[in-house]
Amino acid sequence: MGFYHSLAEKMIELKPNIFYIPGENKSRFPFCACLYLRGKNLRVLIDAGMGTRNLAPIKGMGIDLLILTHCHIDHRLNCQEIARVPVWCHTSDAGYLKDRDYFLESMGFKRSGLDLTGLFDFDKKAFSIETDHRLNHGERIDLGGITLEAIHAPGHTPGHTAFLIPEHGLIFSGDIDLTPFGPFYGHDFADINEFLASIDKLKHLEPKVVASGHAGPFSDNLHERFGAYAQVIHDRDQKLLEKLSRPKSIEHFKGRHLYYNAYPDFPDLIRWFELVHIEKHLSRLESMGKVRNENNKWIKI
Helix, strand or coil: CCCCEECCCCCCEECEEEEEEECCCHHHHCCCCCCEEECCCCEECCCCCCCCHHHHHHHHHHCCCCCCCCCCCCHHHCHHCCCCCCEEEEECCCHHCCCEEEEEEHHHHCCCCCCCCCCCCCCCCCCCCCCCCEECCCCCEECCCEEEEEECCCCCCCCCCEEEEEECCCCECCCCCCCCEEEEEEEECHHHHHHHHHHHHHCCCCCCCCECCCCCEEEHHHHHHHHHHHHHHHCCCCHHHHHCCCCCCCHHHCCCCCCCCCCCCCCHHHHHHHHHHHHHHHHHHHHHEEEEEECCEEEEC
């Protein structure tokens, strides 16, 4: 892809005055990639989880507004370093930014059995973010020569939002990241069917460029990339069905690496995330009439 030039290390100018900032640790958790837009009237940062080192040049250029694609910690890791900047996010995710107990309960951690001591407390003020404006689907922001349009794309979280820049056919897709691993919905408030609908919604916008919070930017074969990303969900359905040749309880799948390979970082969290994925697929397959639950065991129909 022919990018214009690099303004600084790890900062890529995708289009004039639109910069992609990869996160530390190759944009892997607890970091993410972000987007910075320098309009004539407004300078906007989308997400703030790139790490202190990668945030520094953006702070030097100036930030008038921070917009969060969603409430997850890796997308707001560095918020306190720009604490005076107004924060916008979708109305459905705003409550998770300021209430740790509500966030952890809604994510499913309070039923997980995990030790929550210090979990996600990367900063003492990590859950003191007040939302200055609550975005809704279709809302447009004129930055001066650059337009941002909010595209509500739930599934990953209830308020997960992508952003279209119509002048360039560019989408910042947040955690619809088009990675080979596929969609992540390992939290209680996530929803597989909403995720599939959101993937389809972005695909049918027919973007020319897609940058995401953990991969990209992409400009080639985008229709196929969206299709392959959605197909991962259907492949997970099938993989689970194949394991139900005999009735099995949900407990059977703990730590079996059905969807995840062994992961050295955060192993207890990863095992929990996988189990929530399996729970959601079982519920989805049940609604499709492909499995049923009898005496706490799942049976393929």
